[in-house]
Amino acid sequence: MPLIDPGQKAPAFTLPDQRGIARSPADFAGKPLVLYFYPKDDTDGCTKQACQFRDALPDFSKLGAAVLGISPDPVASHRRFADKHDLPFPLLADEPASDKAAPAVCDRFGVWQEKSMYGRKYMGVVRTTYLIGADGRVLRRWDKVSVADHADEVIEALRAPGGASGKAATAAPAKKTGTAKKTAAKTKPAAAKKAVGKLPASKSSKSVRR
Secondary structure: OOOOOOOOEEEOOOOOEEEEEEEEEEHOOOOOOOEOOOOOOOOHHHHHHHHHHHHHHHHHHHOOOOEEEEOOOOOHHHHHHHHHHHOOOOOOEOOOOOOOOOOHHHHHHHOOOEEEEEOEEEEEEEEEEEEOOOEEEEEEEEOOOOOOOOHHHHHHHHHHHOOOOOOOOOOOOOOOOOOOOHHHHHOOOOOOOEEEEEOOOOOOOOOOOO
């Protein structure tokens, strides 16, 4: 299925988190929601990304935003991953019904795509982040996310005028400010990120499964 564009309503769903608790975007109605899709628990890039969100969680909380991670890994895998790295936010298990089936929520949000590694093509999760407004509509989308400084980018989008209030998006991507703490591990230089969706302009706006 296609990616969800800014301005569209985010699809509804319910999935279990690492403790087996059912979670839904409706649980966070009235506040911004950061929904990030990642390929696999406890791999290098996914660990760095999760730890970025962990370290920046106080900043997200100050802005009234919640953070949810989603991958096709099962509940038990999420629990081990969260416990190992002290991840304080929910990780949702979007397990496929069978080996040949797509994980339903990943597919619904358009992040289940064809990927390639060493010439082999396969289906998997393309790292993608959605910023969903208080009204349940997508404010911003980051495609093929590069892990370095990603949490900072999302925080800056929330800090832009209208970001935390969930108003419709209209300005250029925000400049990074280094709000999130960096993890101990070094991140590799990454390709430019593509952010889709814009926030209201301000005076200084610039904005697999492996």
